[in-house]
Amino acid sequence: MGLLSAIQLASRIARCCLCQLSTSKSCFSTKSTLLGDKNILLMGLPGAGKTTVGKIVAHKLGLPVIDVDDDVLEKRWKMPVAAKLAEVGGRCFLEEEGQTLCNFSASGCIISLTGSNPLHAEAMQHIKQNGLVVYLDVDSEDIIERLSRMKVDRIVGQEEGVSLKDLLCYRKQFYEKWLDIRVFCGMGDMVEEVAEKVLRAVERYQEHDEETYVSTRCGGSELSNRKTYFSDVVIEGLAADGGLYVPKKGFPKISKSQCLRLISMSYPERALVLLEKCIHPQDVSALDLRNMVYKAYESNFSSERVAPVKHLVQNQYVQELFHGPTASFKDLALQLMPQLFAYCLPPMCNFLILVATSGDTGSAVLSGFSRLSGTNRHRTGVLVFFPDKGVSPIQEQQMTSFRERNARAVSVLSDFDFCQKSIKRMFGEAGLTGHFAVEYGTVLSTANSINWARLLPQVVYHCSSYLDLCRDGVINCGDPVDVCIPTGNFGNAMSALYAKQMGIPIRKVICASNHNRIVADFITTGQYDLQGRPLLHSHSPAIDILKSSNLERFVYHISGRSSCLVKDLFTRLDVEKCFQLPEHLLGKMQEQVQAGWCSEDDCLAAIHNVHTQTGYLMDTHTAVAKVVADRLKDGSCPTVLCSTAHYGKFAPAVFKALQIQNVPQDPMEQLKVLEASASRPEAHREMMKCLREKGGHRVCQADYNVLVEEVESMIQDSFLKVT
Numbered sequence: 001m002g003l004l005s006a007i008q009l010a011s012r013i014a015r016c017c018l019c020q021l022s023t024s025k026s027c028f029s030t031k032s033t034l035l036g037d038k039n040i041l042l043m044g045l046p047g048a049g050k051t052t053v054g055k056i057v058a059h060k061l062g063l064p065v066i067d068v069d070d071d072v073l074e075k076r077w078k079m080p081v082a083a084k085l086a087e088v089g090g091r092c093f094l095e096e097e098g099q100t101l102c103n104f105s106a107s108g109c110i111i112s113l114t115g116s117n118p119l120h121a122e123a124m125q126h127i128k129q130n131g132l133v134v135y136l137d138v139d140s141e142d143i144i145e146r147l148s149r150m151k152v153d154r155i156v157g158q159e160e161g162v163s164l165k166d167l168l169c170y171r172k173q174f175y176e177k178w179l180d181i182r183v184f185c186g187m188g189d190m191v192e193e194v195a196e197k198v199l200r201a202v203e204r205y206q207e208h209d210e211e212t213y214v215s216t217r218c219g220g221s222e223l224s225n226r227k228t229y230f231s232d233v234v235i236e237g238l239a240a241d242g243g244l245y246v247p248k249k250g251f252p253k254i255s256k257s258q259c260l261r262l263i264s265m266s267y268p269e270r271a272l273v274l275l276e277k278c279i280h281p282q283d284v285s286a287l288d289l290r291n292m293v294y295k296a297y298e299s300n301f302s303s304e305r306v307a308p309v310k311h312l313v314q315n316q317y318v319q320e321l322f323h324g325p326t327a328s329f330k331d332l333a334l335q336l337m338p339q340l341f342a343y344c345l346p347p348m349c350n351f352l353i354l355v356a357t358s359g360d361t362g363s364a365v366l367s368g369f370s371r372l373s374g375t376n377r378h379r380t381g382v383l384v385f386f387p388d389k390g391v392s393p394i395q396e397q398q399m400t401s402f403r404e405r406n407a408r409a410v411s412v413l414s415d416f417d418f419c420q421k422s423i424k425r426m427f428g429e430a431g432l433t434g435h436f437a438v439e440y441g442t443v444l445s446t447a448n449s450i451n452w453a454r455l456l457p458q459v460v461y462h463c464s465s466y467l468d469l470c471r472d473g474v475i476n477c478g479d480p481v482d483v484c485i486p487t488g489n490f491g492n493a494m495s496a497l498y499a500k501q502m503g504i505p506i507r508k509v510i511c512a513s514n515h516n517r518i519v520a521d522f523i524t525t526g527q528y529d530l531q532g533r534p535l536l537h538s539h540s541p542a543i544d545i546l547k548s549s550n551l552e553r554f555v556y557h558i559s560g561r562s563s564c565l566v567k568d569l570f571t572r573l574d575v576e577k578c579f580q581l582p583e584h585l586l587g588k589m590q591e592q593v594q595a596g597w598c599s600e601d602d603c604l605a606a607i608h609n610v611h612t613q614t615g616y617l618m619d620t621h622t623a624v625a626k627v628v629a630d631r632l633k634d635g636s637c638p639t640v641l642c643s644t645a646h647y648g649k650f651a652p653a654v655f656k657a658l659q660i661q662n663v664p665q666d667p668m669e670q671l672k673v674l675e676a677s678a679s680r681p682e683a684h685r686e687m688m689k690c691l692r693e694k695g696g697h698r699v700c701q702a703d704y705n706v707l708v709e710e711v712e713s714m715i716q717d718s719f720l721k722v723t
Contacts, residue, residue: 068111213248214245254274254504267464278456292340296339301335312614315638316638350381356448382406390416406717408697485509512598514600515538540603542645607620648670
């Protein structure tokens with residue numbers, strides 16, 4: 001039985017009776033319902049519709065409704081609220097209102113709070129003890145319009161000279177503090193629509209067991225019968241059967257009216273609303289998630305807009321994803337993911353994060369986890385494996401500048417695919433992971449994009465780029481766009497496809513490969529073939545990858561969530577180094593994605609041409625996207641190029657593209673020369689700071705057992721040695 005029908009049944013069995021109000025206490029009593037006697041507390045700005053929505057919700061559930069203004073305050077004071085406010089003034093009113101609420105109790109009711117109740121901490125602590133706080137998050141412009149219709153020009157606490165809009169903005173911090181559930185109302189939503197959203201939100205909150213995750217390879221196995229929650233997938237990273245985790249019920253949707261509201265919001269505000277829809281509040285509370293999001297996306301990004309979209313040429317726009325601490329798009333996920341990881345950590349265990357990187361992930365992970373503090377930092381270690389000579393000099397220096405006891409980067413005399421394959425093999429060996437757990441009390445996890453908590457924050461910036469285009473008047477909300485992404489491991493492309501699932505009108509996701517072209521060939525032919533295929537070094541090393549892990553999620557979705565097919569195909573890839581996608585699925589895949597590849601010469605030519613034409617300096621990966629987008633464009637809608645790294649990270653290749661002679665040897669001096677050549681984007685200060693740190697690192701052989709020894713040594717150094 002669902003929560004709401006259960007409440008209705010219980011309410012029919014036992015109706016609440018209203019006891020007479022005394023001078024010290026309001027007493028509304030009910031018999032127990034399946035809410036556990038809890039009230040549903042509707043909170044929001046004045047004019048949000050709390051009273052009207054409360055009546056509709058109460059009627060649909062067959063529960064008593066209490067309006068704090070009418071049923072509590074006015075009965076206690078024996079005068080209208082407006083008269084009380086005029087008599088005592090705003091400051092005294094808030095205190096008397098709060099104390100009255102402190103002397104009130106109820107159970108099993110729908111309670112519409114006043115707009116000013118959340119400003120009184122003691123009152124909210126009292127009322128929340130037996131209530132689920134539902135925040136009616138209504139757009140301020142809608143609020144002002146409603147209050148104007150009601151001929152309300154001042155509200156409680158509005159001092160002389162303070163505008164209504166400014167006061168409403170000030171008030172929101174208090175609502176954010178107390179909410180359990182946000183009902184994000186679209187622009188122009190009617191009260192009936194808001195009431196339905198409240199009912200669905202309460203249903204969702206109660207039915208935590210329905211918001212679980214499954215493995216892409218899990219069919220009828222024992223694993224498929226286990227409830228796996230968000231907190232589980234964050235910690236585990238990779239499923240026990242070797243598959244990748246995906247939401248069992250798919251992605252939540254955002255409506256056009258909600259998109260219209262998101263347009264005017266800042267990046268952290270957008271991220272919070274979108275992530276709340278994807279992370280159950282019983283996994284991560286609304287207040288805790290808010291704190292994490294604002295810590296992730298504020299002062300540590302050099303751009304106030306975090307991931308700004310800028311015009312490049314003609315109908316092409318570039319989303320700059322490199323304003324984070326390590327100048328890479330990975331920061332957008334990895335400034336948040338470590339906080340989620342620490343929040344979900346079970347007690348009494350240490351965790352070692354294993355990372356394989358083709359360049360950018362390593363430094364982003366090390367940076368993100370270094371921002372943890374206290375116990376979380378001491379019980380979490382990070383070990384990064386990267387291909388020796390397979391990353392740029394600046395990428396290597398960024399990684400090796402981290403020299404803490406529990407944070408280390410090790411180069412491997414092989415390529416990225418070997419590093420990634422070795423880590424996945426460690427996760428799959430129960431004897432090895434059991435040994436680490438029993439001997440050292442340490443559990444292995446990962447921060448690569450195979451981890452759901454790494455992928456999820458990337459969905460936000462694809463949504464945000466669309467909203468920026470709407471805000472800047474390039475498109476109207478609902479118009480289509482294409483997104484072109486330089487991709488190797490397919491994580492960035494997969495997150496764009498998830499943004500499309502949420503309702504963002506992305507027409508095509510265009511996957512741009514360098515001359516390794518494994519993703520481009522697969523999307524074109526449906527054949528994934530690694531046989532005799534060497535990994536070629538390129539000017540765009542972050543996408544020098546042959547085994548694209550996140551393609552497994554994509555195949556899972558286009559196959560109608562066929563875990564048997566996915567397991568068969570990717571097991572065949574492991575064993576035979578090749579598989580062929582069924583013909584009908586090839587068509588489905590090509591409906592959603594296009595692909596192309598770029599030669600080394602074309603990559604450098606694109607950097608040169610765009611710089612000559614506009615003064616804008618692209619990195620090599622953005623150049624790959626530019627070349628492929630130019631070849632596949634039809635001009636019918638704007639194309640957003642994902643600029644995944646700052647040009648300074650790949651200075652030698654950029655110098656070559658610009659045909660600059662007498663290149664300085666010192667990376668710091670290289671950046672200064674390039675900065676003088678580029679009118680935009682600006683230099684990356686955090687990267688310059690990192691280059692002042694001279695680091696050293698270990699180099700190990702391309703031997704799986706050697707990597708296992710590195711892991712065990714890292715565990716001992718991180719968690720056993722006394723410093």
